[in-house]
Amino acid sequence: MRPHLRALLTLLAALLPSALRAQSDSTRQLSRALEQLAKGEQIQALPPADSVAPAGRSVPVGTTVHGTIVARGPVDVGGTVEGSVVSLTGDVTVRPGGHVTGDALSVGGRVIADGRVDGEMRTMSALPTLPQAVVAAPDTRTGIERTVDAVRVVAGSFGVLLIVAIGVLLFAGQNLGEVVETVERRFSRAFWVGLAAQLLILPGVVVLCIALALTLIGILLIPFAVVAYAIAVAGLVTLGFLAVAQLIGGALWRGRDSSERARAFGGLVVGVAIFFVLWFAASLLVWAPLAATVVRAAAVAATWAALTLGLGAAVLSRAGTHRRVASGSRPVELAAWQTPTPITGVVAARRPAAVAKEAR
Amino acid sequence: MNRYAVAAVALALPALLGAQSQSRWRSLDVSRQLRDSVPQRIKVQYGAGRVDVRATDDALLYGMHLRYDELRAAPVHRYDAEQHSALLGLETRRGIAHGSRDSESGELRLVLPRRVPLDLELEFGGTEAVLELGDLTLQSVRLECGATDATLGFTAPNRSHMRELDVNVGAAGFTALHLANANADLIRVRGGVGVVDLDFSGTWTRDLAVESRVNIGKLTLRVPDDVGVRVEIQRVAAGFDHEGLVKRDDAWYSTNWDSAAHKLRIRAETVIGGIEVQRSTR
Numbered sequence: 040m041r042p043h044l045r046a047l048l049t050l051l052a053a054l055l056p057s058a059l060r061a062q063s064d065s066t067r068q069l070s071r072a073l074e075q076l077a078k079g080e081q082i083q084a085l086p087p088a089d090s091v092a093p094a095g096r097s098v099p100v101g102t103t104v105h106g107t108i109v110a111r112g113p114v115d116v117g118g119t120v121e122g123s124v125v126s127l128t129g130d131v132t133v134r135p136g137g138h139v140t141g142d143a144l145s146v147g148g149r150v151i152a153d154g155r156v157d158g159e160m161r162t163m164s165a166l167p168t169l170p171q172a173v174v175a176a177p178d179t180r181t182g183i184e185r186t187v188d189a190v191r192v193v194a195g196s197f198g199v200l201l202i203v204a205i206g207v208l209l210f211a212g213q214n215l216g217e218v219v220e221t222v223e224r225r226f227s228r229a230f231w232v233g234l235a236a237q238l239l240i241l242p243g244v245v246v247l248c249i250a251l252a253l254t255l256i257g258i259l260l261i262p263f264a265v266v267a268y269a270i271a272v273a274g275l276v277t278l279g280f281l282a283v284a285q286l287i288g289g290a291l292w293r294g295r296d297s298s299e300r301a302r303a304f305g306g307l308v309v310g311v312a313i314f315f316v317l318w319f320a321a322s323l324l325v326w327a328p329l330a331a332t333v334v335r336a337a338a339v340a341a342t343w344a345a346l347t348l349g350l351g352a353a354v355l356s357r358a359g360t361h362r363r364v365a366s367g368s369r370p371v372e373l374a375a376w377q378t379p380t381p382i383t384g385v386v387a388a389r390r391p392a393a394v395a396k397e398a399r
Numbered sequence: 400m401n402r403y404a405v406a407a408v409a410l411a412l413p414a415l416l417g418a419q420s421q422s423r424w425r426s427l428d429v430s431r432q433l434r435d436s437v438p439q440r441i442k443v444q445y446g447a448g449r450v451d452v453r454a455t456d457d458a459l460l461y462g463m464h465l466r467y468d469e470l471r472a473a474p475v476h477r478y479d480a481e482q483h484s485a486l487l488g489l490e491t492r493r494g495i496a497h498g499s500r501d502s503e504s505g506e507l508r509l510v511l512p513r514r515v516p517l518d519l520e521l522e523f524g525g526t527e528a529v530l531e532l533g534d535l536t537l538q539s540v541r542l543e544c545g546a547t548d549a550t551l552g553f554t555a556p557n558r559s560h561m562r563e564l565d566v567n568v569g570a571a572g573f574t575a576l577h578l579a580n581a582n583a584d585l586i587r588v589r590g591g592v593g594v595v596d597l598d599f600s601g602t603w604t605r606d607l608a609v610e611s612r613v614n615i616g617k618l619t620l621r622v623p624d625d626v627g628v629r630v631e632i633q634r635v636a637a638g639f640d641h642e643g644l645v646k647r648d649d650a651w652y653s654t655n656w657d658s659a660a661h662k663l664r665i666r667a668e669t670v671i672g673g674i675e676v677q678r679s680t681r
Contacts, residue, residue: 162428259670
């Protein structure tokens with residue numbers, strides 16, 4: 040055999056598998072397109088994949104085609120098509136005198152109808168994906184992509200909670216402090232109250248709606264009341280969770296040289312981060328479903344416990360406004376002009392006025 | 400403290416911005432050739448996005464252009480030749496939540512024939528709708544809007560007599576222009592919360608009755624000064640601006656009520672808000 044003929048044969052042998060693969064890919068794509076046309080676009084009487092015109096198709100004047108035409112190029116109709124006409128990559132043109140008894144459909148092109156089309160004329164940028172395929176779409180992501188997406192969601196949530204925490208610290212720092220104190224002092228009671236509050240959330244909104252409905256004029260306020268109730272519950276839950284986070288974070292991060300506010304903020308960030316560590320771990324393990332489920336269950340349990348405890352403390356301290364409950368007794372605040380009542384055996388304190396005189 | 404706060408926000412922002420939903424945008428043009436002028440019933444349903452409806456000179460029964468996110472919604476275009484009815488628009492896929500940020504970029508443009516008598520039903524969710532229904536042949540129109548900023552206009556007179564124009568808006572701003580051109584016997588407007596502005600300019604060919612109920616919000620009625628107006632008001636905690644109207648028995652009348660060639664009877668109800676009747680020159 041001559042050398043150049045041998046080289047040519049070798050080249051052909053090398054190219055044959057990829058050519059066959061390309062052909063099989065093309066056939067698969069065409070079969071999918073036909074399925075999309077049948078199920079998604081309700082095109083009747085489609086031809087088999089091997090009867091699809093590989094390029095354009097023309098129906099000359101005076102001729103009649105029975106059945107649906109599908110082509111991978113432009114379709115020109117001068118005669119009659121008793122069925123639909125589909126171009127998968129070009130225009131569908133129905134000339135004056137031309138007649139299509141079904142639909143005329145063009146993917147990525149146009150439908151130009153100077154003749155008669157009994158059905159619908161459709162132009163689309165791409166064939167619509169079938170519903171099952173749309174639902175299955177997220178599963179096509181790789182393990183890394185799914186992990187990145189999961190981490191992104193957790194990071195986003197962490198960021199949102201951090202922003203809320205800053206807002207609470209800036210605008211409701213005192214309330215947060217009271218709730219923290221309530222968690223510290225009345226730990227078990229706060230937990231049980233939190234549990235009860237969770238069970239009463241839904242009945243509470245029902246009772247509220249019924250009460251408003253009974254007043255008749257209040258019926259109009261029901262939507263607003265429901266929204267306000269949801270906001271109040273969300274507020275209490277958030278405040279409580281942040282209080283628990285601050286308590287835990289404060290125990291771990293003392294920040295001795297920092298100001299009181301910086302210490303509070305540092306404690307809050309550390310506390311929130313501790314809760315999110317488990318969620319981050321679960322999101323990093325998305326590629327291993329069993330491990331991810333175990334870690335996620337642990338994260339859910341820890342977060343639920345914190346939410347319950349925090350909600351209970353927020354309810355007990357009335358969102359940090361009820362200081363007597365928080366401290367166990369009403370705080371004693373003496374005004375400058377008051378002196379402690381003398382008790383037997385204890386010398387009374389001097390009045391501030393007298394001190395001032397002595398200073399002079 | 401502020402340093403920590405700024406640092407935390409700076410750290411959180413990229414994560415927040417990164418957490419965006421996926422979308423797969425598609426466009427679709429659907430139309431059907433006009434064969435005759437048999438009355439048709441056309442229903443349009445659309446969730447979120449921009450909507451534009453108007454008349455066309457093309458020989459089409461309908462022509463719809465859609466831009467939609469395939470992962471969230473699927474186009475609907477069904478025509479029943481026996482019932483002479485069409486259902487057009489977009490339906491949300493099962494299990495997909497409404498109202499993504501991207502849904503704002505969706506679009507529906509619909510053209511309708513001028514000469515075919517139509518019963519039109521329009522159901523929109525959270526949309527920005529411009530409905531120019533002038534110069535069509537409308538027998539009835541029912542418009543339902545959710546959280547919508549909608550403008551309904553009749554810049555040219557309706558070609559046929561309309562039995563009823565029924566508008567139901569949720570929490571929205573609704574403006575209707577040139578309502579006299581609707582050529583309707585009865586206009587019914589119900590609003591939940593929002594601002595409703597009804598302009599009765601246009602060509603008056605018949606007397607018109609308006610029933611309007613806005614629960615919470617402001618209702619403004621703009622009426623040409625040569626049209627006689629009778630207003631019946633039911634209100635709970637709402638103001639009523641009745642300048643130029645005189646009270647007789649249980650209603651308010653314009654001074655030209657007895658002599659006016661065309662009359663507008665308004666029954667307005669509101670709970671909280673205000674009702675205003677403005678007189679305008681043509």
